[in-house]
Amino acid sequence: MTRGRVLAGLAVALAAVPFVPARIPGIFPAPLNAPGTLQLLALCLVFGAVALSYDLLFGYTGLLSFGHALFFSAGAYAVTIALSRWQWPLVPALALAAAVGLVLPLALGAVALRVRGIAFAMVTLAFAQAGSILVYSNPGGLTGGEEGLGLVVDRLPAQLIGVANTRYLYWIALAYLIVACLAAWGAVASRPGRIWPAIRENELRVEVLGAHTYPFKLLSFVVGCGLAAIGGVVYVLLVGGASPSITTAALSLALLVMVVLGGAGSLWGAVLGGALYEYLDFRLVALAGSSGIHALPAWLSVPLGEPLFILGIFFILLVLFFPGGIAAVPGRYRMARAAAPDGRRVPGASSAP
Amino acid sequence: MTALLEVRGLRVALGGSRILDDVSFTVPEGGVTALLGRNGAGKTTTLRAILGLVPRSGQVVLAGQDVGRLAAHEVVRRGIGYVPENRDVFSGLTVAENLRLAERMPQPRYGLVYELFPELRDRAGQRGGTLSGGQQQMVAIARALLNPNRILLVDEPTKGLAPMVVRRVIEVLAEVARNVTVLLVEQNLEAARGLARHAIVLDHGTTAYAGPFAALAGDAERIHRHLGVALAPADP
Amino acid sequence: MTTVVLLGVTGLGLGALYFLMASGLSLTYGLLRVLNFAHGVFLTAGAYTAWLIATRIGGPDGVRDAAAVAGAIVVGGILAAAVELALIRPLYRRHIEQVLATVGVALALGALAEGIFGADARPVPVPAWMRGVTPVLGAAVPNSRFVTIAAALLVLVGLGAFLRFTRWGLVVRAGVENRELVRALGIDVQRAFTLVFTLGGVAAALGGALSDGYFGTVDPQRGTAMLIYAFIVVVIGGLGSIVGSAAAAVLVGLLQQFANYYGSVWWGFPSAGDLAIVLLLIVVLLVRPRGLAGGPG
Numbered sequence: 101m102t103r104g105r106v107l108a109g110l111a112v113a114l115a116a117v118p119f120v121p122a123r124i125p126g127i128f129p130a131p132l133n134a135p136g137t138l139q140l141l142a143l144c145l146v147f148g149a150v151a152l153s154y155d156l157l158f159g160y161t162g163l164l165s166f167g168h169a170l171f172f173s174a175g176a177y178a179v180t181i182a183l184s185r186w187q188w189p190l191v192p193a194l195a196l197a198a199a200v201g202l203v204l205p206l207a208l209g210a211v212a213l214r215v216r217g218i219a220f221a222m223v224t225l226a227f228a229q230a231g232s233i234l235v236y237s238n239p240g241g242l243t244g245g246e247e248g249l250g251l252v253v254d255r256l257p258a259q260l261i262g263v264a265n266t267r268y269l270y271w272i273a274l275a276y277l278i279v280a281c282l283a284a285w286g287a288v289a290s291r292p293g294r295i296w297p298a299i300r301e302n303e304l305r306v307e308v309l310g311a312h313t314y315p316f317k318l319l320s321f322v323v324g325c326g327l328a329a330i331g332g333v334v335y336v337l338l339v340g341g342a343s344p345s346i347t348t349a350a351l352s353l354a355l356l357v358m359v360v361l362g363g364a365g366s367l368w369g370a371v372l373g374g375a376l377y378e379y380l381d382f383r384l385v386a387l388a389g390s391s392g393i394h395a396l397p398a399w400l401s402v403p404l405g406e407p408l409f410i411l412g413i414f415f416i417l418l419v420l421f422f423p424g425g426i427a428a429v430p431g432r433y434r435m436a437r438a439a440a441p442d443g444r445r446v447p448g449a450s451s452a453p
Numbered sequence: 454m455t456a457l458l459e460v461r462g463l464r465v466a467l468g469g470s471r472i473l474d475d476v477s478f479t480v481p482e483g484g485v486t487a488l489l490g491r492n493g494a495g496k497t498t499t500l501r502a503i504l505g506l507v508p509r510s511g512q513v514v515l516a517g518q519d520v521g522r523l524a525a526h527e528v529v530r531r532g533i534g535y536v537p538e539n540r541d542v543f544s545g546l547t548v549a550e551n552l553r554l555a556e557r558m559p560q561p562r563y564g565l566v567y568e569l570f571p572e573l574r575d576r577a578g579q580r581g582g583t584l585s586g587g588q589q590q591m592v593a594i595a596r597a598l599l600n601p602n603r604i605l606l607v608d609e610p611t612k613g614l615a616p617m618v619v620r621r622v623i624e625v626l627a628e629v630a631r632n633v634t635v636l637l638v639e640q641n642l643e644a645a646r647g648l649a650r651h652a653i654v655l656d657h658g659t660t661a662y663a664g665p666f667a668a669l670a671g672d673a674e675r676i677h678r679h680l681g682v683a684l685a686p687a688d689p
Numbered sequence: 690m691t692t693v694v695l696l697g698v699t700g701l702g703l704g705a706l707y708f709l710m711a712s713g714l715s716l717t718y719g720l721l722r723v724l725n726f727a728h729g730v731f732l733t734a735g736a737y738t739a740w741l742i743a744t745r746i747g748g749p750d751g752v753r754d755a756a757a758v759a760g761a762i763v764v765g766g767i768l769a770a771a772v773e774l775a776l777i778r779p780l781y782r783r784h785i786e787q788v789l790a791t792v793g794v795a796l797a798l799g800a801l802a803e804g805i806f807g808a809d810a811r812p813v814p815v816p817a818w819m820r821g822v823t824p825v826l827g828a829a830v831p832n833s834r835f836v837t838i839a840a841a842l843l844v845l846v847g848l849g850a851f852l853r854f855t856r857w858g859l860v861v862r863a864g865v866e867n868r869e870l871v872r873a874l875g876i877d878v879q880r881a882f883t884l885v886f887t888l889g890g891v892a893a894a895l896g897g898a899l900s901d902g903y904f905g906t907v908d909p910q911r912g913t914a915m916l917i918y919a920f921i922v923v924v925i926g927g928l929g930s931i932v933g934s935a936a937a938a939v940l941v942g943l944l945q946q947f948a949n950y951y952g953s954v955w956w957g958f959p960s961a962g963d964l965a966i967v968l969l970l971i972v973v974l975l976v977r978p979r980g981l982a983g984g985p986g
Contacts, residue, residue, distance in 0.1 A: 164785075211971070211975065214975060215974055215975065215978045216978075218724065218924075218928070219924075219978040221724075222970065222974060223970075223971055223974050223975070225920070226921070226967045226968075226970045226971050226974075227971070229917060229963075229967050230964055230967045230968065233964045233967065234964070236960065237958060237959070237960045301468075302468065349917065353726075353792055353796075356789070357792070360789055402801075402804045402805055403800075403801055405804055406801060406803060406804040407800070408796050408797070408799065409797050409800035409804065411796055411797075411800075412794065412795070412796030412797025412798070412800060413793070413797050415789070415792070415797075416776065416790055416793035416794065416797065418793075419780070419786050419789045419790045419793060420776070420779065420790065423783070423786055506869060506872065524877075525872040525873060526874075526875050526877045526878070529873060529874065529875035530875045535873045535874075537870065537873065541867065541870050543862075543863045543866050543867065543870070544866065545863075545866055546859070546862060546863060546866075550859055550863075553859065554859055554860065554871070554876070555875075557874075596874065600875075
């Protein structure tokens with residue numbers, strides 16, 4: 101079975117979910133094809149794709165950007181403003197978001213990529229912060245400031261409105277993920293894409309060999325950020341509007357956590373990491389509010405009642421003991437089996453000072 | 454002839470490539486042993502591996518004690534003085550501060566240091582970054598002399614220095630080598646010949662020769678093969 | 690005129706708080722090459738410790754406040770040392786993972802603070818003399834501003850003296866330049882790491898305790914909110930340079946205050962200052978990636 105077949109099968113299986121009335125107790129509170137479950141799954145798919153887009157930059161090309169949320173929210177706000185404030189029809193609004201998703205990373209990346217390392221990370225952080233400030237200040241009443249901007253539904257086709265039609269949104273999210281995966285895998289297999297890991301490993305060496313790394317980095321930046329902007333659009337359709345919380349550094353850091361969880365540099369790992377994170381985020385909130393937690397003594401119920409606390413601890417453990425993330429698990433399993441029966445380390449390992 | 458420093462099966466891999474692949478040699482106590490080899494043969498890496506500054510596998514035995522598992526600063530405290538390549542001094546610190554940093558014992562040997570390098574006393578308040586190359590080299594050597602080390606690891610001390618300064622450095626090293634063992638990495642064969650009694654040659658990441666320097670100096674073919682240069686015949 | 694004076698002193702006071710956070714961040718990055726995202730939590734820990742002590746113990750104002758500040762400093766130092774020993778050290782040389790670990794700490798402890806103390810700001814019993822005002826050139830300036838400025842100056846001088854005159858200060862200065870060479874001289878650089886991290890935590894916690902008096906309230910988000918501006922100050926001032934951070938803190942504090950005020954008055958844009966600072970950072974990074982003081986890039 102080639103990998104292509106496995107993935108196609110997976111896509112078909114995922115597409116079939118809205119027809120499956122099965123229950124998975126403990127994982128989902130409602131049957132699989134219930135609107136609530138589909139909504140959650142759709143969000144997982146969206147963030148799987150956005151995490152993938154971030155992994156292209158960070159894990160694959162080595163560009164540590166702290167501002168990925170900017171592009172996600174730019175797509176979200178562009179389509180929401182066009183539909184709700186300017187009363188545009190759907191297609192032009194989508195086109196605007198696509199244009200923003202192309203032009204914004206091109207413009208900002210051209211500037212930010214003139215520096216590297218920590219300076220680059222700080223510039224991206226600064227851009228994102230500027231974006232966040234602008235959104236919160238509600239210039240000209242465009243963004244709705246702190247309260248966010250609801251999606252006005254008159255311009256949307258009937259199939260996308262209403263709880264009963266959640267399945268169509270789910271399929272849109274799935275389509276987005278598939279497109280993102282195809283784009284990502286296509287990009288890394290392309291000629292410029294094959295330079296990216298070399299840049300991540302040792303940028304100096306690539307330059308010494310005569311290649312200007314700038315255009316390659318810019319390409320990676322535009323592809324990754326552009327995919328995130330599309331993710332913003334799908335997100336807005338799913339949740340019904342844009343809120344300023346998606347512009348904050350908190351989301352950019354969450355994306356970082358997703359990628360590390362999945363294994364930086366491993367593209368399929370990032371998709372898993374994003375989906376898993378989103379699921380955990382949702383479930384932990386439910387868990388934290390549950391009666392079971394409240395019943396515990398205070399010194400346990402207080403920390404466990406905060407989902408971010410559990411996530412933070414989990415993340416620390418992940419970084420300490422599983423730096424390769426989910427993607428490293430198959431490799432470790434193989435290595436563990438290859439070790440000598442009495443547990444001796446595989447020979448040839450070097451000793452650190 | 455006792456072995457002060459012994460290296461067995463040293464392996465270093467950095468960034469995916471094997472820089473050192475089974476390097477083994479012995480540095481006898483006393484005098485200067487030259488560590489030679491082409492550019493990129495791994496001479497500097499060998500010194501850094503001995504000190505523990507790079508991850509390595511294999512054995513490093515100093516005066517009979519295995520220091521292979523120790524952290525770099527502990528290895529150094531066993532009595533190794535390091536004079537790094539490119540005369541690394543702290544440019545933001547003054548000469549006096551550069552020296553003070555290197556003090557490890559209660560009685561640092563400033564008397565010896567200022568006797569060999571009187572200008573360091575005059576320039577005590579001068580910032581390291583404003584010193585000339587030769588002066589920086591002096592600071593680097595002086596640092597290693599402050600403590601009663603058993604062995605000095607000296608990495609290309611004459612590189613890029615004016616001929617007069619080179620002569621001075623060689624004189625100082627010869628003087629110093631009367632009381633402490635020196636492992637000297639050098640590309641400048643002439644400089645090494647004046648100083649070294651023993652020679653170790655690295656080629657392709659492994660030991661290609663280990664023996665008396667004089668024997669190597671007489672073997673033009675070998676010199677050419679491993680070092681790619683020719684050595685002028687010694688003055689009669 | 691009085692407005693300008695008031696804005697000026699308030700800007701300096703804010704800059705002082707930024708400097709208290711930035712000094713530790715700057716040294717930590719310079720020596721350990723780690724961007725410590727948990728630094729905001731040190732400030733928050735200091736703020737809540739001071740608040741807890743001030744609201745729990747009785748006695749004359751002076752004693753109570755001194756105890757609050759002392760308690761905050763101790764807690765900040767211990768917390769920072771714990772983070773360094775438990776997380777940073779084991780991840781030796783893996784800089785990305787170290788940064789990620791600090792992100793985890795920031796998430797977890799930030800959430801814990803919210804869980805324990807609630808997400809809302811709580812009022813702080815500010816000592817009477819701090820609540821009072823002193824006339825300066827006709828403007829009524831709250832005394833809390835002067836206190837923070839004085840504290841920041843104290844820390845600046847203290848850190849400067851530590852770096853210049855003590856052995857460990859020498860080690861830190863050398864390590865910021867070339868930590869491998871410091872190891873090669875037989876010095877256990879790891880101890881300097883713990884020391885610097887702890888000092889950073891102490892300074893941040895002091896800032897937290899003082900911010901209680903400055904704002905009159907304590908809230909769990911303040912550390913994170915201020916962290917980004919502290920980062921900006923550190924980068925503009927030059928990573929690894931204390932003096933650079935001080936100069937940048939003054940610049941950022943003043944710019945933020947003046948621009949926010951006039952932006953609000955002239956254009957109805959009260960975040961003009963925040964935006965201006967962010968743009969300043971971008972300009973500085975593009976023109977001089979190493980920041981104003983030209984520290985290690």
